Amino acid sequence: MGQPETAPRSATGEMPHAGVFEPWNDPAESPLIRFRNVTKRFGEFTAIDDLTLDIYEREFFALLGPSGCGKTTMMRMLAGFEAPTEGVIELSGQDIAPIPPNKRAVNMMFQSYALFPHLSVWENIAFGLRRDRMPKRDLEARVEEMLRLTRLDQFARRKPHQISGGQRQRVALARSLAKAPKLLLLDEPLGALDKKLRQDTQFELMDIQEKTGTTFVIVTHDQEEAMTVASRVAVMDNGRIIQADTPARIYESPSSVYVADFIGDVNIIQGRATPDGDEAYRVDWAQGQTPLTASSATRFEPGQACHLAIRPEKVTISSDRPADAANAVQGKVHDIAYLGNLSTYHVELPGGVIIKAQTANTRRLSRRSYTWEDTVWLSWTATAGVLLAG
């Protein structure tokens, strides 16, 4: 199999739209999907808890969370396999509760792909179109178009068990896109693929989403995948959305310790905040240690308990104390995790707190500057960390 032909993208994985694609910031836009105070209970268990959310047309929206957080239930309510216990779900302004799954302009790509094993790839893709009684010529043209879009032309006559996992994934995608739905739901679409293939397929998905202009809602527990493909990510826990925002904002300005900890790697330092100028705070974190400085747009009362969250890659490691650093602490190298391209140093501070600092391995390993038990300085700027309420 060849590499997918994807256009070069920006390093952050953001969608290269003409202009800025932020319908959620535009009050004139009306959302395609609205969850309004939706609650779903299964007996005693509350799967979705009073959830309100807007998703806009042409968005690639990711629902991210640990298993059992309710993300799959949300998707199944959109597809029509579950009905909300309370609240309203609207699609283009219309309440979809009374509409059965086969009458909704919504299609779903299943986690298991759910390809019909007794039908060929071609017939699988044509299945939904046949239900609509589409004229033969249009149907054939549409199936061929889908086969081309997903690069499956040469496998059209094969049965699902005669093709590889990656090809099956593309058949499932082609089949769910064939009816040109307003909304495509993808339930862990890349879960069954190995890592290399998954990364290629992520870009393929983004390309296809752009080409077709369909709104995609993807369910995943893989935060890297959500960050790569999505225009917005909703981090869920226990049936609630903790934060819904762009991948960059979720990563750089998490709204809670849960989100900061769930997305990527993070150092959390507990302390007490004291206002120290405009949006600047002093954080007392350990007896006999110099207070840290951090900035925050949210207000903290003097002496309020807080968590300072700093990403490991924003912490610089050096053998001498940096002269102009806003925050600098000394510690001993406790552990080194070597990942090839990166190394993460686990540095133990005098109080026993371990701070991770990540550096890119631009030199060969033999020239590494620090090793176990070395005394080092860690430093970061005043704006590197996020101050979160504790």
Add this chain to the structure above:
Amino acid sequence: MMRLSWFNTVSLTLGFAFLYIPMIILVIYSFNDSQLVTVWAGFSTRWYGELLQNEAFLNAAWVTLKVAVFSSTIATVLGTMAAYVLVRGGRFMGRTLFSGMIYAPLVMPEVITGLSLLLLFIGIGLDRGVLTIVLAHTTFSMCYVSVVVSSRLITFDKSLEEAALDLGCSQAEAFRLVTLPIIAPAVISGWLLAFTLSLDDLVIASFTAGPSATTLPIKIFSAVRLGVSPEINALSTLMIAIVTVGVITASLVSKRAMVRQQRDEQEAARAQ
């Protein structure tokens, strides 16, 4: 090739001897020229010729075949429907009771099933004949079908049906276009099971058969009571031959399908 130890050789010989010696004796004596079943008087195929002249046996065979085809077909439809509801119907009121009740006839003594059916047919004034045997056979073979089909449905990926609904099928279309073609092998083996059960049933058939219709097992049983005739040996040999050919064909077909699927999967793996 590995040589078997003497112990394994003995076990194998004993086991197969136990299973097949009676049948081999029956087949050998079907080619006996003598009128007496137990005395060998040279090789002959005369009893096969006489069997083809015997109207009563041929009629009974025809009745048996009709009964088996009709009852197994009806049982397959009803049994599949029951299995579908029990596996897919969710937790409706009385589900546990129904699923217990559908399997009860499996363990019910045949004599009791036969007797209760006989009382029912007399009670509603239904004349005993082909129809009553078909009804009786449908009753007891239906639960076998539903056991076979429901065990397949339990392992059936429910998302296939959901995908069909999602792509615009109604519930009925989803069943006809997706579920049924996929569970077809289980439905067919359920049918075959019901067919063979009906073919060799003696007890229930003797309760529900009337003077107008006699099945082959009843005919053989009553003929043997008057003394075993070589004709019956010939008839039994024919039945063994038919069953053997059927079983070998079925296993060859399924083996070939499996080999083909394995080859396809290997090719797909190589194509990656």
